[in-house]
Amino acid sequence: MSTYTRRKFLRDAAVAGAAVSAISTPLKVLAAEKRSTVRIGMIGVGLRGQSHLDEFLKRADVEIVAMADPDKNMMAMAQKIVAQYKKKSPVEYTNGNYDYKNLVMRNDIDAVLIASPWEWHIEQALAAVNAGKKAGVEVCGAIKLQDCWDIVQAVEKTKAPVMMMENVCYRRDVMAVMNMVQQGLFGDLLHLQGGYEHDLREVLFNNGTDGGPGVGFGDHGFSEAKWRTNHYVNRNGELYPTHGLGPVACMIDVNRGNRLTALSSISTKPKGLHRFVVNNPLGGPNHPNAKVMFKEGDIVTTQIQTANGETIVLTHDTSSPRPYNLGFRVQGTNGLWIDNHAGGFDEGMIYFEDKSPKKHTWENTKAYMEQYDHPLWKKFSKDAEGAGHGGMDFFVDNAFIECLKRDADFPLDVYDLATWYAITPLSEKSISEGGTLQQIPDFTAGKWQNRKAVFGRSDEY
Amino acid sequence: MSTYTRRKFLRDAAVAGAAVSAISTPLKVLAAEKRSTVRIGMIGVGLRGQSHLDEFLKRADVEIVAMADPDKNMMAMAQKIVAQYKKKSPVEYTNGNYDYKNLVMRNDIDAVLIASPWEWHIEQALAAVNAGKKAGVEVCGAIKLQDCWDIVQAVEKTKAPVMMMENVCYRRDVMAVMNMVQQGLFGDLLHLQGGYEHDLREVLFNNGTDGGPGVGFGDHGFSEAKWRTNHYVNRNGELYPTHGLGPVACMIDVNRGNRLTALSSISTKPKGLHRFVVNNPLGGPNHPNAKVMFKEGDIVTTQIQTANGETIVLTHDTSSPRPYNLGFRVQGTNGLWIDNHAGGFDEGMIYFEDKSPKKHTWENTKAYMEQYDHPLWKKFSKDAEGAGHGGMDFFVDNAFIECLKRDADFPLDVYDLATWYAITPLSEKSISEGGTLQQIPDFTAGKWQNRKAVFGRSDEY
Numbered sequence: 073m074s075t076y077t078r079r080k081f082l083r084d085a086a087v088a089g090a091a092v093s094a095i096s097t098p099l100k101v102l103a104a105e106k107r108s109t110v111r112i113g114m115i116g117v118g119l120r121g122q123s124h125l126d127e128f129l130k131r132a133d134v135e136i137v138a139m140a141d142p143d144k145n146m147m148a149m150a151q152k153i154v155a156q157y158k159k160k161s162p163v164e165y166t167n168g169n170y171d172y173k174n175l176v177m178r179n180d181i182d183a184v185l186i187a188s189p190w191e192w193h194i195e196q197a198l199a200a201v202n203a204g205k206k207a208g209v210e211v212c213g214a215i216k217l218q219d220c221w222d223i224v225q226a227v228e229k230t231k232a233p234v235m236m237m238e239n240v241c242y243r244r245d246v247m248a249v250m251n252m253v254q255q256g257l258f259g260d261l262l263h264l265q266g267g268y269e270h271d272l273r274e275v276l277f278n279n280g281t282d283g284g285p286g287v288g289f290g291d292h293g294f295s296e297a298k299w300r301t302n303h304y305v306n307r308n309g310e311l312y313p314t315h316g317l318g319p320v321a322c323m324i325d326v327n328r329g330n331r332l333t334a335l336s337s338i339s340t341k342p343k344g345l346h347r348f349v350v351n352n353p354l355g356g357p358n359h360p361n362a363k364v365m366f367k368e369g370d371i372v373t374t375q376i377q378t379a380n381g382e383t384i385v386l387t388h389d390t391s392s393p394r395p396y397n398l399g400f401r402v403q404g405t406n407g408l409w410i411d412n413h414a415g416g417f418d419e420g421m422i423y424f425e426d427k428s429p430k431k432h433t434w435e436n437t438k439a440y441m442e443q444y445d446h447p448l449w450k451k452f453s454k455d456a457e458g459a460g461h462g463g464m465d466f467f468v469d470n471a472f473i474e475c476l477k478r479d480a481d482f483p484l485d486v487y488d489l490a491t492w493y494a495i496t497p498l499s500e501k502s503i504s505e506g507g508t509l510q511q512i513p514d515f516t517a518g519k520w521q522n523r524k525a526v527f528g529r530s531d532e533y
Numbered sequence: 534m535s536t537y538t539r540r541k542f543l544r545d546a547a548v549a550g551a552a553v554s555a556i557s558t559p560l561k562v563l564a565a566e567k568r569s570t571v572r573i574g575m576i577g578v579g580l581r582g583q584s585h586l587d588e589f590l591k592r593a594d595v596e597i598v599a600m601a602d603p604d605k606n607m608m609a610m611a612q613k614i615v616a617q618y619k620k621k622s623p624v625e626y627t628n629g630n631y632d633y634k635n636l637v638m639r640n641d642i643d644a645v646l647i648a649s650p651w652e653w654h655i656e657q658a659l660a661a662v663n664a665g666k667k668a669g670v671e672v673c674g675a676i677k678l679q680d681c682w683d684i685v686q687a688v689e690k691t692k693a694p695v696m697m698m699e700n701v702c703y704r705r706d707v708m709a710v711m712n713m714v715q716q717g718l719f720g721d722l723l724h725l726q727g728g729y730e731h732d733l734r735e736v737l738f739n740n741g742t743d744g745g746p747g748v749g750f751g752d753h754g755f756s757e758a759k760w761r762t763n764h765y766v767n768r769n770g771e772l773y774p775t776h777g778l779g780p781v782a783c784m785i786d787v788n789r790g791n792r793l794t795a796l797s798s799i800s801t802k803p804k805g806l807h808r809f810v811v812n813n814p815l816g817g818p819n820h821p822n823a824k825v826m827f828k829e830g831d832i833v834t835t836q837i838q839t840a841n842g843e844t845i846v847l848t849h850d851t852s853s854p855r856p857y858n859l860g861f862r863v864q865g866t867n868g869l870w871i872d873n874h875a876g877g878f879d880e881g882m883i884y885f886e887d888k889s890p891k892k893h894t895w896e897n898t899k900a901y902m903e904q905y906d907h908p909l910w911k912k913f914s915k916d917a918e919g920a921g922h923g924g925m926d927f928f929v930d931n932a933f934i935e936c937l938k939r940d941a942d943f944p945l946d947v948y949d950l951a952t953w954y955a956i957t958p959l960s961e962k963s964i965s966e967g968g969t970l971q972q973i974p975d976f977t978a979g980k981w982q983n984r985k986a987v988f989g990r991s992d993e994y
């Protein structure tokens with residue numbers, strides 16, 4: 073594909089120019105490619121899986137061998153995307169919820185990409201690694217804490233690694249800030265915030281057929297409304313921690329010289345989803361869903377402590393009308409960054425004691441974001457054009473594939489997945505106990521003290 | 534004084550125009566004045582006390598009878614201010630730390646205003662109310678939880694009321710937002726944030742003589758550096774909760790239909806104050822204060838739950854370089870406000886589902902702040918000109934005096950003081966136990982369920 077060709081050219085150019093490179097972040101020497109093509113099985117080809125599929129199909133180094141999904145409509149949409157790229161039709165596994173077990177047993181796939189409903193992630197990842205397949209797993213929180221231990225132990229036993237597919241770690245402004253962190257602009261990091269502050273009401277409810285307006289969910293919902301909304305009926309916790317936590321965890325080297333030690337969570341009353349159903353012209357006070365008791369508090373706050381003395385505050389805020397914001401704040405002894413909207417270079421405030429021209433006065437972020445644009449973004453921004461979520465999806469998929477080609481360590485691995493996923497059941501337990509303190513397990517069993525950071529340190533992914 | 538005359542005129546005009554008033558907030562019928570002049574004793578006439586003194590001296594309805602402070606330099610500065618107003622010189626109590634006990638025994642004062650170092654507030658307030666004097670008490674957090682019980686019980690026993698002198702409750706944008714809350718713009722309130730995010734390093738350290746540059750504190754410090762910095766050496770907690778908590782507590786009717794139930798606090802490592810001493814040209818790594826171990830974490834986060842299901846997050850962040858911000862966020866089922874700086878009408882972001890023109894898109898706050906400017910500010914903005922902290926100090930002092938004249942209930946009373954002050958020792962306990970959950974006492978002993986809100990409801994204060 074032309075994208076891949078251009079990327080190859082850029083890579084060669086970068087290697088040739090390495091001696092005079094302006095790249096300022098220390099980058100690792102690359103592992104050699106062990107294979108030129110990676111054979112992938114997709115588990116879950118709903119809208120999110122289709123987005124990964126699209127990224128993979130653009131590449132000459134990926135072959136989509138098989139796809140599993142019990143939803144035949146989604147499977148048909150996925151096959152249509154494959155056809156648009158004029159690639160070979162992958163083998164389908166659509167025979168119920170457990171047909172993925174047959175997919176992972178195939179001998180002609182190297183890895184699976186899991187983008188199914190939350191409640192299936194760990195079960196399917198376990199099946200994959202137990203079948204010796206590497207796995208990329210989409211974001212969410214664990215259903216129960218034991219899931220996190222199970223996937224860690226399975227990876228340690230089988231040596232089939234798992235990548236945590238957290239795309240927001242690759243958001244352009246986030247990576248620029250990480251670059252600033254590594255170059256010491258913030259001084260010693262002290263306090264970080266992140267969250268998922270995104271009005272999801274029109275995702276959680278729809279008409280059940282094509283995602284158009286409506287107040288249906290579950291059997292009467294389309295796409296995420298089919299399964300995500302039920303988590304709001306049955307659970308109260310930080311349901312979606314990784315977009316907020318992942319980026320800041322990378323900045324303070326969690327599981328690589330640092331670790332999360334404890335959390336406590338609190339939640340507001342649940343008001344927003346009921347209000348949405350009742351006030352919706354397609355719902356109303358007499359609609360059956362107006363009788364549903366939602367358990368998930370509208371805003372869930374989680375405060376987290378770390379071994380190295382930083383603190384983190386996470387916010388889950390998806391049931392209320394509000395502009396999108398992941399609410400990042402990165403603060404150190406020399407200054408701080410606050411993210412006010414959706415990642416645009418000029419959508420934040422920043423201040424550094426030794427750089428900002430006017431004492432006690434915010435600067436706009438734009439000039440800093442441009443100056444500290446991460447080397448990976450400088451190199452691949454053209455390739456990322458058109459990829460999902462402002463381009464960041466290109467990077468997370470690229471990292472997955474490039475690591476598979478090299479048998480290299482994933483930059484975000486099973487310990488990250490377990491630690492980040494664990495926030496959800498621990499937050500649920502904390503809230504159910506009135507806000508009690510919960511210890512966060514060390515899934516690395518002490519290895520965090522010597523593990524080295526990988527994320528954002530490679531020249532290639 | 535001309536200020537008072539103008540105010541009197543405005544008041545008369547307002548009464549005359551009541552029938553056609555544009556005031557949209559429901560306001561209470563005024564109690565009649567019981568006395569035209571209030572006789573005040575000042576306890577603590579350091580810089581903060583002098584600011585109150587200046588406000589009182591502007592008024593024809595206040596007589597400053599006596600002033601207590603062991604610091605003779607501060608006393609001289611205070612007398613100089615009195616002289617500038619050509620008022621009678623108040624009797625001085627400067628004979629050591631306990632001379633205030635003689636002041637409160639005078640028969641010719643109605644009330645005291647306490648603006649001493651934090652560790653003296655409750656002891657002095659107890660002495661005042663036990664001597665039958667009403668008391669206005671400056672902001673801070675309690676030294677120990679029992680202090681909060683002691684002052685509540687003393688007020689209940691003596692019937693001498695105490696006012697919590699929280700000026701930020703009267704900040705113009707805060708009162709405008711409170712007006713919006715009362716008019717239902719936010720829907721049901723869900724989540725609130727506030728804090729004290731103010732780089733205090735040049736307040737905590739100085740040259741010890743006039744507040745000029747330096748790294749001295751304690752015996753080598755001037756004004757607040759004399760005593761405030763020692764709290765950072767010996768304590769780790771939410772040391773200064775009320776500027777952030779007070780305003781949001783008023784919005785959700787804490788102690789008046791609602792109450793704070795539990796909190797947990799976490800803190801970052803302490804880095805900033807040591808760094809300040811070491812990096813300061815007047816300090817350096819060999820300065821004696823470079824050996825001081827500061828205990829107070831640079832950023833302390835506290836999450837609070839309420840009886841009515843709202844959540845509150847407080848941030849104490851005073852040891853790091855950063856622009857000033859009290860970090861307010863007020864969020865309900867219909868929208869939210871975020872305060873980005875220091876209270877300017879245009880320094881925030883706001884969004885309402887049923888008002889904002891563009892879905893999922895912030896608006897600047899300016900037009901809303903102007904439209905919902907609180908009736909008290911509309912009425913008294915000219916009087917507030919030149920008063921401390923952007924005018925808000927006029928309002929808190931005005932409320933104190935007007936209530937004293939009427940024997941009316943203070944809008945922020947001893948239960949508010951106890952509840953807000955209690956955050957500090959509870960947060961210290963939480964942090965010392967690794968972040969455990971702490972129950973917040975109900976200082977009203979159940980009366981919160983029937984008490985009515987007063988703050989911001991009067992036409993006069």
